[in-house]
Amino acid sequence: MRHKLIHQRLVKLRKKVAELEELSVEVETLTGSRVITGILIDHIIDLLDGMLELAPSSQSLEITRENALARRDELHNSEFQVQLNRIRESDAQIARAQFALNEAGVIIRKRQAAGRLELSQMNQLIEELAWAKMMAAVVSLVVQGHKSMGGTDVLRGFSFYKKATQCAMEANSTDERRHKLIKELAELANNKRKALSLDLMPEAQFNPKESSEA
Secondary structure (H helix, E strand, O other): HHHHHHHHHHHHHHHHHHHHHHHHHHHHHHOOOHHHHHHHHHHHHHHHHHHHOOOOOOOOHHHHHHHHHHHHHHOOOOOOOOOOOOOOOOOOHHHHHHHHHHHHHHHHHHHHOOOOOOOOHHHHHHHHHHHHHHHHHHHHHHHHHHHHOOOOOHHHHHHHHHHHHHHHHHHOHHHOOOHHHHHHHHHOOOOOOOOOOOOOOOOOOOOOOOOOOO
16 A cells, blocks of 8 residues: 555656646746746756655656756856747747746745745745746737738737737836836837837847847
């Protein structure tokens, strides 16, 4: 009976680890943050350590743990480039991205409650996640607007820009960049600029070709 219970526990934890690995990759592209990604990987490693206590002879768990450690070391390497990409193709994908960011926030709060993070650091990271959650919607909507403009559906393009502006105005973010973002989105929606500044939206592959926003 004990062996059966341990097996069932390990099956659930393996599934949880796989979900967390996917989550860490998604959050990395949405935030571009080595710190947040590193915290999620630390959480995975802690889970694996607990699993190895239940199954100390498991080679597959050892390999998974070694891979997690290697990924954490990679994040600490200054030559490693974190790829920021907040473009999502549909409302469903935007919702999934925002859910992933919420889940990351839950883990960060749990680790702070367990004494793994300082309160000030947690607050800073939660704000980063709030910005990323807003930008997942804003960037995706702006890209859809650019595509509509490129396909000569101008009215639809402006409707996407207006929707992006509304998202930024309603978002629960206190980031100081938000004021500049709202201003530029309003200019987009009123045909006073063609693209967002690159510091706000480096995902410029769909920007209008005549645009040279910096």
